[in-house]
Amino acid sequence: MLSQIFVNIPAREQESYPISIDLGIFGNWPNWLKKHIQSRQLVILTDKKLLNPYIRQFKQQLLDAKINFIVISINGGESSKNQVTKEAIEMKMFRARIDRDALLLVIGGGVIGDLGGFVAATYMRGIKYIQVPTTLLAMVDSSVGGKTAINNEYGKNLIGAFWQPQAVAIDIKFLNTLPKQQLINGLIEVIKIFITCEKSSYDFVTNNFNKILAYDNEALLFIIQRAVSLKAEIVSQDEKEQNLRKYLNFGHTIGHALEKYYDFNILHGYAVALGIIVESKIAQIMGFLTQESYLSIVNLLQKLGIDCKDLHEIDAAKIIQYCLNDKKAKADKIYMIIIRQIGMVQNDKNSAVHEVPAKIIKRAFKQLF
């Protein structure tokens, strides 16, 4: 194993769990899993796209190791993240007589992870589960920290629970076959956490973006290790997002509004990238971030292929309206994470979020470049 990071939630000592990062965990899975399964039944929830070749190879290993399992495969797209699919999964588990001692192994991207985690949180009042994220976005963000959820007609992630996994196993080999657009989609969340918490890692991405975009294992390993360590540290201090965990929402207030503006025809990471640009501009207008740092962020995102030109065409009034409808808005006021400098959030009066008047958001859109 290349590295292991722990999430320690002080209030729930028994729920501390390891995040293992490796190249080729699949090669020796049954042994790794046996530690977690004990006498339990194993349910594998996965994306139909992964059935071949990964799951086929894995199934044979489980059969050889005499581990009992069932496989449930679903479509890994956002349209599966709902109550109907959740119930279909549960019914399959009931039909297979899966009991409350079972272990759910969730192998896939963010949708499968969030949905599978929520099934685990509620099946017979909660069963154990392990996250095996297969996209960069899921590795560095959604698989870590126990946020589980589904969407409904009122919005994304509105129904869910905090339910921490038993373990997270990150196998960087999955990234070899990840399309470039999906790599960038995850890289944006990596950059987000570095902008809020760690300048040296932000500089690493700035200096090594070519290697990262060329799927260089060493560079990928470094950024995944740092992003996961920072997130594990944040979640360990603030599991339920009372304050510190809100750092992870940097770029997301505007990013979520942009997702809605584009009717979700934009990848989450790409919307967050544009959100990072606008929210950095807001931090600059509010007198925190320097123009030089703002331009460094814009420059990096542009080098990754984020097209910022469209931001000029956007109707800022609509974005403000969507921000006000967001579940994080309170009493008709918009709150955001404001960065003080690259690697540091403005966190005064013990509040990670700050009210941002609509007129500053409008000004930010006007003054972008």
Ligand code: GLY
């Ligand atoms: N994706 C943000 C969080 O886990 O809190």
